[in-house]
Amino acid sequence: MRDFILKRAAALILPFIFVYGIYVILHGAVSPGGSFAGGIIVGLSFVAFATIYGIEKGKAKLPEQVLVWTESYGTLWYGLMGMVGLGRGVPFLANKLAGVDLGTPGTLASGGLIPLIGLGVGIRVASTIVTLFFTMMEEES
């Protein structure tokens, strides 16, 4: 009962922090920030959740297996996006050369593959942050 206010406030704020992290990741190509910063924001929203509601609930939300998967496959996703170029007969990590439509400059969809690559990096960074936090909490207890 003691931390009722904290929990209520967190329930209101945390979803917005999470969505803001996704926003920063996806806007990496057109605005400051990017997948690394955004990934940390997403990760920190889970860290805050685990600190406020307790580690057990945090771990129930993001089980270790999920963290292992997102960590590995987030990075692999980056590599696969790089392979798009190879499939089209142009170099690794090619973007416009690979025939991806770059859209109108300045708009959200003007990065070609970059937001997709950023998504992989963001997911990886987020899960790394959460893993680091869980590991440190385990060592303390």
Next chain:
Amino acid sequence: MTALLRANLPVLVVIAPLFIAFILTPLARRIRLVETLAFLATVLGLGAAGHLATVVFARRGSPFIYQLGGWPPPWGIELVAGNLGVIFALVVTGVSVPVVLFARGNLTAEVGDTGRVTRFYVLYLLLVGALAGMAVTNDLFNIYVLVEVVTLSCCGLVSARRHPRAAEAAFTYLILATLGSAFVLGGIGLIYMLTGHLNMGFAGQELGRVWPDYPHTVLLAVSFVIIGFGVKAAVFPLHVWLPDAHATAPSPASAILSGLAVKGYLLCLLKFLYGVFGGVLLRELAVHRILTLLGVAGIIAGSLLALTQEELKRRLAYSTVAQVGYLVLGGGLLNATGLTGALFYLASHAVIKATLFLAAGAIQAATGKSRIRELAGVGRKMPLTMAAFTIGSCGLIGLPLFFGFIGKWYLLVGSLEAGMILPVVAILAGSVLCAAYLLPVIRTAYFRPAPAVAWRDPGRPQKLALLLLATAVVVLGVRPGPFLELARKAAAELMAFV
């Protein structure tokens, strides 16, 4: 399909091990699959490097240039697979295959449960991929990133062993290596500040034009680069972290750290000194004299320190400090013969040190003893392991018809060509000292009576790995022809900047 592969070879050498590293962690429960995948990754890397070598050979000297993302050089990251890149990529991928074979089913005692073993393989593949990247990259910041990947995976590999000493060694290594990274980054920053380029070719050209205007900044950049890579490559006075780290790591990790990781930094140092700073600047700042002196000091001091070690793996680790001395010395001679010798010796030492460390690891695992005088009679109980160790020792001493001989010979001739007598003395003394610290091991193992215990050669994959490496030491020693040609062409590539 083959055309597609062929067009992307320089990047495939790097990303093949990296990709497979990323899928290993979720498979931790199926350890056999992890081991097989890791083995396949190194074999794929070797295949790609071999194919790259044939492609570059067929191009007769003009390097295979690959632009990541299709961005041309001053802006994008450029991979250049010339003879220098090819020789190092071949060494890295070639040594990584037997080492991963040796690790197969053999890590539980040293590393722990399947989760930890999987992590070991992930770090191992990241290390191999990053080293292959060092071979082909032509971008300063790219080199920094690869240096960091190599450093962190090395620290992870050292701490993989469940032993308090391993944790301590890894921590010391982490601190000193991070300091080294900071120096490297500082050097790269200064070069970028002076030239406005991160591409090595462009930075080198621009630096050649502007350095008289900024003599002090250039001096600072050169010293940062030498100190940074010197710490990481364990060049003599900066070697303090190496013996602990390499002696306490799990044996396959020791083999790859001593055999390859240290060489990666030396290759980067050579690329910086020749490709970016250039021969004129090196002569002007007397960098080549400093390198020669560091090399001489390293050979003598490393060998003497190795002589005083009681533990087998520590003796081998100090021996690495001495062998790094040869390579630094070769880099400082500033002539084609010396460089050929250094590059050839780089390859020989990678193979030989991997053989020695794996054999030492097998002996330690079977007998549970690490001190040399406790190893009486090992030669008769573990014939194959000790035979591999003996062949490796002969190579490291530099006996003719073994892999180490040609490299040392070229270094010797190169020193004479440069008109310097001190390196000649150091190279010869180094060989004698090397015999002095390795032959007693062999004598104890073969000619002292064995205690009545059942020590046995390791399992089949381990035997195969030792056999492969020992065969390479002999075959490449007897027929060094094509490899020597490759080393000579690679040296010529570097000498073009002098």
